[in-house]
Amino acid sequence: MNIVETPNKDVWMNYTSRPGIKKQELDKLVGGVIADVQLNGDKALQKYTEKFDRVKLNRFKVDEQEFNKSVDLVSNDLKNAIALAKSNIEKFHRSQIYTERKVETTEGVQCWRKSVAIDKVGLYIPGGSAPLFSTILMLAIPAKLVGCKEIIVCTPANTHGEINPAILYTCQLLGLKNVFKLGGSQAIAAMACGTETVPSVYKIFGPGNQFVTKAKELVQQMGVAIDIPAGPSELLVIADQTCNPSFVAADLLSQAEHGADSQVILLSDDRDVISQVNQQLAIQLQELPRKELAVKALENSRAISFNTFADCIEFSNQYAPEHLIIASESALDSVENITNAGSVFLGNYSCESAGDYASGTNHTLPTNSFARNYSGVSIDSFVKKITFQNINKNGIENIGPAIEIMAEAEELYAHKNAVTLRLNEIRNV
């Protein structure tokens, strides 16, 4: 890690920047795929699946037999682990569901909101280097809890046309029947436009590579909503002298192994902590199977010392990390001061991987400083909130005159008239 010592506040901006994302000419390529899928449906899906995923598929939908087979292929240990994670994720997300009370804003004027599930949602689960069955838990559990009627899953098959058993097992466990062997921008296009076999959806969730990200960006312009804008994963750790440097190094590496573009940042008010963590990094790195990725990610990363713990928190708020670990025995004291972060891990035993899998919080989080203006995925992401108003005669008598005056001042005379007619009727004019 690059070490920076107590930088002045006016240069903090230099250290809150993210590794540059290569702007590539993806618009045309991905836009072409979407247009093709919209026009040619399954035929286009077959073409791109053969081209990009190198497998010829005559059928995209996973059948009963494949689901059943996956149940046999997953170990009992993994099944039990998934069951525990599922239970915790369900508990935490269920706690986010609540019914708002009705409010009488003026006598006779009742207002309230109702949360209603988005009818049709699509979940994208990447294939690639790791089978991310945990992402199915994170996306499908809240969708199921709020009652989305149609839940579509797209995930790419390998070159033998197979999907990782842990992914299929998790789908099956959650009662997801509409699982399609589709990856990349063609999968996003299929869920946005619909084809002969893939139903269209109103909102698309899930991580993916640059093609998937671009496709999600483009289908937004077709009226399809997406979960959150995407960027490389990142972790910021604030550690003080009560931290365990070996744990901190392990946490930094757990983020770094995600990929060469991941970013990890260490802040401390104690220079010794930084050098101890650096020593531990060197030791632990040797043992790591995904060492090459981690080494590259560490090149983008920084350890920064500050004079005070408060400065560490302030810098972190400016950086707005996706994951924030407060590696300190006094971590709870900082909660009120944290204003920009996706998910926060408090104390020496709250490791990021707990939140990635099983603590109960969602791991689909805002990256790339989006924690300043976006929330992670939650129950809220799968509903829209409809407002209602029930106004009786008394109510419109109470607020009607104010509406008439305001509508007239905005030169909207028909708005005024809708009230005037009602007031006249009530007053028997």
Add this chain to the structure above:
Amino acid sequence: MNIVETPNKDVWMNYTSRPGIKKQELDKLVGGVIADVQLNGDKALQKYTEKFDRVKLNRFKVDEQEFNKSVDLVSNDLKNAIALAKSNIEKFHRSQIYTERKVETTEGVQCWRKSVAIDKVGLYIPGGSAPLFSTILMLAIPAKLVGCKEIIVCTPANTHGEINPAILYTCQLLGLKNVFKLGGSQAIAAMACGTETVPSVYKIFGPGNQFVTKAKELVQQMGVAIDIPAGPSELLVIADQTCNPSFVAADLLSQAEHGADSQVILLSDDRDVISQVNQQLAIQLQELPRKELAVKALENSRAISFNTFADCIEFSNQYAPEHLIIASESALDSVENITNAGSVFLGNYSCESAGDYASGTNHTLPTNSFARNYSGVSIDSFVKKITFQNINKNGIENIGPAIEIMAEAEELYAHKNAVTLRLNEIRNV
């Protein structure tokens, strides 16, 4: 209005379509303005304000004197009306603020969410044909309630360099000090990029013309969040024989006067209602100052009869209207069946203009069928929700083994190691 009689369900799609929005080559034009503002700051703002708003401004920021003058220019009647609206909007939006409880998902594993205000927000208030001071109430009240630190307002001046007094008065009433005389795509660019005088923000709210809409779309790609995607305003009324046809016609016209691209739809299970409403439309239209706009909007609009009231509700859910009026004495019975709508007005005395101004609900709502996958503006729009987890030794012992198994199955060994190190320490290995 065009009348359609009891269409078969398989052709409903033909009637849920919106008037086509002309796709224009705005990308280049608006993209150019944004790039220019980013590079040249205030100088570019001056240039575009002179070009598009036809006024030469040496200073954009509204000063104390202008605010004070506005207080004198607004009538007491309007001040009282605004005060009533403000009070109701505050009451309803305050009721949306609540603290979620902490959840112990497993013994030793505590999870919770905290809502934190987005630090800096920008509110765009259109000038144009009507001075929309009501939109300031709708956007600034929730921003103030959650505690956004910096609230920027941009609104175009007239050719004399002045802003409508009702707009300035409302800003002053709400304690908004950072008000800038800027309109169009240059205003959005200024709030997204920041200039010498206009601070940059993290999220931009507010309605606008096609240039504003395009600019909001483009700055999203720079990491700036926006409230909701925009489209022309619309109203769907479901009326049965207990409606008042004169009220229904007035409501349809109050939507139609917004502009030629507005859309109004009338559904009924009673053909007599449709013809009575049509007669009332013809009568009321004559009295309307904005008659031309309303006539054009009515050309895009439809009255559709159905066999049952349930069919009306089902069609409405498929259409997903921004505003939905249930003009029936039994309106409350339908609440549970409404699944797609922005804001719903129940009964014969709940007119849309009540929600536009003073009932307390927000009038910034999803149009263009976005009510299927987006919510209107609310307290939620001005915060992000940060998740926290506090895991103690007991907690990591309880969930650690599951995390190890899942991380290994996803081939993320550093994720596993972060847990293993902690478990070893606890077990004194």
